[in-house]
Amino acid sequence: MMGRVSECSKIVRWAGPEPELEGDGTLCWNGKLSQGQQAASAAVRKAMAQQDELLVWAVCGAGKTEVLFQGIAEALQRKERVCIAAPRTDVVLELAPRLERVFPGLDIAALYGGSPDRHKYSPLTVSTTHQLFRFQEAFDVMIVDEVDAFPYSCDQPLQFAAEKARKPRSSLIYLTATPTRRWQEECRSERRKHVKIPARFHRHPLPVPQMAWCGRWPKALQKGKLPSRVADWLAIRLAQKKQALLFFPHIDEMQQALPLIQRLEPRTASVHAEDPDRQQKIMRMRQQELVLLLTTTILERGVTFPNADVAVIGAEEDIFTESALVQIAGRAGRSADFPHGEVTFFHFGRTRAMTRAIAHIEMMNKQGRERGLIDG
Incomplete structure (x- = not known):
């Protein structure tokens, strides 16, 4: 495992025997998998045992993490090293505690920029994809979460890092709710091994977004006003005492809207990628200390607020791709x-x-109903 390096640094690779893996990989989880999760779990276990490649295409809120539990437990029992890689630190910080609860006998390594676990040798590692550059032929099981997300999806060096971190004989599991159009076509033509979960574990359909015209919203913000339809939407949520996530395409426009919305509800904050208080604000939202949270696409994935409605302001902007909008919609009704x-x-x-x-x-709701995975 490498530390920070510069162009002239010597890189040393350990060539001796692998250190003994320590810790009890016993799975301690009393939950019950849905019908869709059970099928996906069986496919994951088979792919891991056969050192194969598999795509798990599961809707937002399907319970992808739970689908991995049994496969990870069996890999740990075989004394294999497992890595779950995700594109963003937020996802790593949410995943690691969940895995610690179900594998209490393991000292799990959580790797991200500034992580204290940098030199920890663990049978189970949760890492940002950038941290995979530290490893070479280290893992028997490589799981890449949100494989379509920026920056992994468009960064070939990151994709190379994931390959380099795997052992020559190893399994590779991809997870996403929004495969690329090319991957979707490969799945339809059976050229890519995959398993699909088209419904959430709680058997309710995915919320279908409504489109609402709101005029020249950037000009309204510049004049110190909220678009009337957005203001009405917020008033309804506040009357219902519901939390809400509001996605903006750009930081400047989000910051223009912040004081206008705080007049309606003082318990409002905004977050973006460079916000040093991002994690604290997310925690305050989870603890319901905040009612409204304004955000860029940084929170389109990997966060859950149980009873929050979702709005996208300026959904016509280029940054809101099909994938981004599906992921954003997936924050509701989880x-x-x-x-x-x-x-x-x-x-x-x-x-x-x-x-x-x-x-x-x-389409996913239709397939979920056809497979008997959605009630009503």
Whole structure:
């Protein structure tokens, strides 16, 4: 495992026997998998045992992490090293504690920029994809979560790092709710091994976004006003005492909207990738100390707020791709206690990405009903 290096640094690779893996990999989880999760779990276990490659295509909120539990437990029992790689630190910080709870006998390594676990040798590692550059032929099982997400999806060196970190004989499991169009076609033509979970574990359909025209919203913000339809939407949520996530395409416009929304609800904050207090604000939202959270696409994945509605302001902007909009819509209705969240795309003009995202969600709901995975 490498530390920080510069161009002239010597790189040393250990050539001796592998250190003995320590810790009890016994799975301690009393949950029950849904029918869709059971099928996916069996496929994951088979791929890991046969050192094969597999795509798990599962809707947002399907319970992808739980699908991995039994396969990881069996790999650990075979004394194999397992790595779960995710594109963003937020996802690593959410995954690691969940895995620690179900594998209490393991000292799990969580690797991200500034992580204290940098030199920890563990049978189970949760890592950002950037941290995979530290490893070479280290893992028997490589799991890449949110494989379509930026920056992994468009960064060939990161993809190379994931390959380099695997042993020559190893399994590779991809997880995503939004495969690329090429991968979707490969799945349909059976050229890519995959298993699909088209429904959430709680058997309720995915919330289908509604589109709402809101005029020239950037000009309204510049004049110190919220678009009237956005203000009305917020008033309804506040009257219902519901939390809400509001996605903006750019930081500047989000910061223009922040004081306007704080007049309606002081318990409002904003977050973006460079915000040093991002993790604290996310925690405050989880603890319901915040009612409204404004965000860029940084929170399109990997976070769960049980009873939050979702709005996209300026859904016509290029940054809101089909994949991004599907993921953003997937923030609503995730909890079995609150499965009926609402999603609204506020726009100044409909785009192909918006209509495709809605069609994608409706397709998954249709397939979930056809397979008997959705009630009603």
